[in-house]
Amino acid sequence: MSTSAGGTSRRANPGPQAAARNRAALLAAAREIFAEHGSHAPLNAVARRAGVGQGSLYRHFPDRIALVLTLFEEQVSTVEEIARDPGVTLADLLGLVTRHAIESVVSIDVASAAPERRPDPRLMDLRERTAVVLGSRLERALADGEVRPGTTVDDVLLAVEMVAAALTRRPAADREAYAARAWQLLGMKVNVPGR
Structure with missing residues (x-):
């Protein structure tokens, strides 16, 4: 004092x-x-x-969106950081994105927010960053058969959005098993890390 x-x-x-x-x-x-x-x-x-x-x-x-986007940006930054390791596969990156969706509905809610309104430019930047990092592993995933032939980055992002949106309707305790089923149905290999 x-x-x-x-x-x-x-x-x-x-x-x-x-x-x-x-x-x-x-x-x-x-x-x-x-x-x-x-x-x-x-x-x-x-x-x-x-x-x-x-x-x-x-x-x-x-405002709320500033807080939510900050949390979402942290998740995207984590995925980018992990992707610096050249041994990390698309299945690993999708697993991390899935873990984020399982543990926090923030990315789910942001990804599915108000489709009739023009998307927040900050969200579009985060989506683009996600596309870049996932796209960096797509060619190898195609060659290794982790995804169906002809899969594009837009297809991968659509799959992420579909899985994430499906998780919004599940209790937290059920999300992991539900996500595994969803990825299996989409025919994409995903390595979800443990907690």
Whole structure:
């Protein structure tokens, strides 16, 4: 604590460190809340779980879509990071995308949001990044028979969207088995990593 000129004590301003901690706490809380209740869960529940006020939430994420897209961007970045390993296959990348969908309906809700409205440019950027990273393994997957002959990157993205959308109607405990069945029906090999 420091003392002001008038002799009253006040707490030192933690500054940027507190802001970074609050942001990290909000993201962790949002992952949990959205996994439990979907991305339409009340944002005040996210702030409460993070232990911060709603003002802090809105300073970091001015609206729900900003928060949801930040979480989705983290998932895309993880897939990109894993793809830096040249030994990683399309089946491995699809498995990671599937694990994200199983554990968090954030990517599911974002991918299926308001088809009648023009898509958010940030979402389109994340979709393009996903297409690039999945497309980087498609040729080898075709050669190895992991996907049907003639499969395109758009086909792979459509399959991801179909599986993810199907998972929105399943309880969390059933999603893993349901996703495995969906990929099998689509005729695509997918290696879903354990938790």
